[in-house]
Amino acid sequence: MEDTNGKKKGIKKTTSRKLYSASFIVAVLAIISVSAIAVARNNELNTYKQQVENQYNRAFHETVDYVRQIDSLLAKSRLISSPEQMASISSEIFHESFAAKSNMGQLPIIDANIDNTSKFLVQAGDYAFAVSQKMAAEGKVTEEDTKQLSSLSDYCSKLYASLRDIQDKIYSGEMRFGSLAKEGHNTGEGDEVTFVSSIENVEKEFADYPTLMYDGPFSEHIDRLEAKNAPKDQDIGQDAARQIAVDFLGPEKSASMVYNGEENGNIPCYTYAAYPEEGSEERVCYVNVTRSGGHVLMYLDNRAVQEESLDFDAATVKAGEFLQARGIYNMKQSYYDKTAGVATINFAYVQDDIVMYPDLIKVRVALDNGEILGIESKGYIMAHQERRQLPEIRFTEQEARQKVNKGLNITKSGLAVIATDSYREVLCYEFHGNFEEKNFIVYINANTGQGERILLLIESEDGVLTM
Numbered sequence: 001m002e003d004t005n006g007k008k009k010g011i012k013k014t015t016s017r018k019l020y021s022a023s024f025i026v027a028v029l030a031i032i033s034v035s036a037i038a039v040a041r042n043n044e045l046n047t048y049k050q051q052v053e054n055q056y057n058r059a060f061h062e063t064v065d066y067v068r069q070i071d072s073l074l075a076k077s078r079l080i081s082s083p084e085q086m087a088s089i090s091s092e093i094f095h096e097s098f099a100a101k102s103n104m105g106q107l108p109i110i111d112a113n114i115d116n117t118s119k120f121l122v123q124a125g126d127y128a129f130a131v132s133q134k135m136a137a138e139g140k141v142t143e144e145d146t147k148q149l150s151s152l153s154d155y156c157s158k159l160y161a162s163l164r165d166i167q168d169k170i171y172s173g174e175m176r177f178g179s180l181a182k183e184g185h186n187t188g189e190g191d192e193v194t195f196v197s198s199i200e201n202v203e204k205e206f207a208d209y210p211t212l213m214y215d216g217p218f219s220e221h222i223d224r225l226e227a228k229n230a231p232k233d234q235d236i237g238q239d240a241a242r243q244i245a246v247d248f249l250g251p252e253k254s255a256s257m258v259y260n261g262e263e264n265g266n267i268p269c270y271t272y273a274a275y276p277e278e279g280s281e282e283r284v285c286y287v288n289v290t291r292s293g294g295h296v297l298m299y300l301d302n303r304a305v306q307e308e309s310l311d312f313d314a315a316t317v318k319a320g321e322f323l324q325a326r327g328i329y330n331m332k333q334s335y336y337d338k339t340a341g342v343a344t345i346n347f348a349y350v351q352d353d354i355v356m357y358p359d360l361i362k363v364r365v366a367l368d369n370g371e372i373l374g375i376e377s378k379g380y381i382m383a384h385q386e387r388r389q390l391p392e393i394r395f396t397e398q399e400a401r402q403k404v405n406k407g408l409n410i411t412k413s414g415l416a417v418i419a420t421d422s423y424r425e426v427l428c429y430e431f432h433g434n435f436e437e438k439n440f441i442v443y444i445n446a447n448t449g450q451g452e453r454i455l456l457l458i459e460s461e462d463g464v465l466t467m
Contacts, residue, residue: 066100097125116206305341337463
């Protein structure tokens with residue numbers, strides 16, 4: 001019994017040792033596994049940080065290189081003597097400026113204010129293109145253009161010098177983008193603050209950057225444009241604006257109208273919302289009334305449209321009657337499209353058989369019952385004049401026709417006023433035609449004979465739009 005019991009005890013001890021050893025080994029393996037995972041994750045994190053650092057380095061160094069190219073091109077532009085040379089250089093400046101701004105947007109500078117620097121990069125390319133267009137039309141660069149190009153060149157040289165200074169510090173190890181997990185926020189800690197502060201110092205050099213006025217989409221005069229049909233010194237007041245919104249919507253739709261505040265911009269307005277269906281917030285009508293003049297700038301009814309029963313012609317008649325009922329006459333339908341059972345029809349003002357495309361109103365018509373579900377009249381309010389003073393016509397229609405590419409089969413022509421990218425109005429001959437089974441509109445300046453614009457008509461069962 002003793003031997004037997006002794007053997008049993010020995011077996012138990014041996015089993016316990018084995019279990020202890022196995023547990024120890026499992027624990028050690030677990031520790032090793034956790035350590036290995038921690039090391040791997042740490043390596044992954046370091047690799048990720050390095051990749052991010054490399055991406056920021058690439059974006060910054062490419063920004064510096066693009067600015068260097070712009071600096072060189074602007075310096076060359078001051079000696080341009082032919083339209084062909086200006087066209088070539090302006091194209092390069094435009095490309096380099098866009099690329100520089102794109103790369104700068106990839107840098108960790110969320111907290112840094114770089115508005116003026118960004119504006120400079122945009123305007124450098126845009127202004128060079130505008131000068132190129134003017135030179136092609138007039139054959140020379142004006143003294144004012146030369147002065148502006150010189151100013152842009154000087155500012156670009158300063159920008160390049162500042163960026164090179166930052167670049168040298170990065171190369172020498174004095175500055176790093178650093179711990180970028182903070183997403184570039186200026187927290188007051190770490191190397192990234194030095195970089196952000198340096199960029200902010202660059203921005204300070206543009207504090208006195210001059211206002212640049214020219215014929216281009218980024219000219220600063222665009223932000224200062226005032227509505228011709230709603231001068232800012234004639235505020236009608238909130239009560240009068242509310243009554244205009246009520247009269248516009250009618251008693252049924254305006255029964256539960258609420259005031260939503262004011263919107264500022266080129267056309268300041270009072271905003272309202274109305275709920276035509278009592279007890280429901282699903283259907284809403286929005287109305288914006290201009291503070292000056294009391295015009296309805298925007299109206300939108302989000303009613304769901306049922307099965308369509310009207311075509312575009314019938315919808316156009318409904319839209320025209322709607323405009324006339326509100327005292328808006330001499331409007332001509334141009335382009336239109338259809339979405340979710342609603343036709344959006346563009347109307348432009350007509351003066352002496354000349355279409356004034358800047359005076360644009362868009363009308364949304366429900367194709368189930370012809371109800372007007374929206375209008376947008378910003379173009380009309382900004383540009384409309386009862387009687388425009390049009391420039392002299394120096395080219396006959398026949399002379400202008402000779403400026404059109406011979407490949408276009410012209411089917412219709414007439415006079416029209418269009419707006420450039422800078423909202424400058426131009427009187428043109430408008431030639432409709434087709435080329436290789438596609439329809440186009442070509443605009444030739446009636447005063448200079450220069451081509452102003454070519455539009456491609458996109459036609460489908462859902463409407464006619466332009467590109």
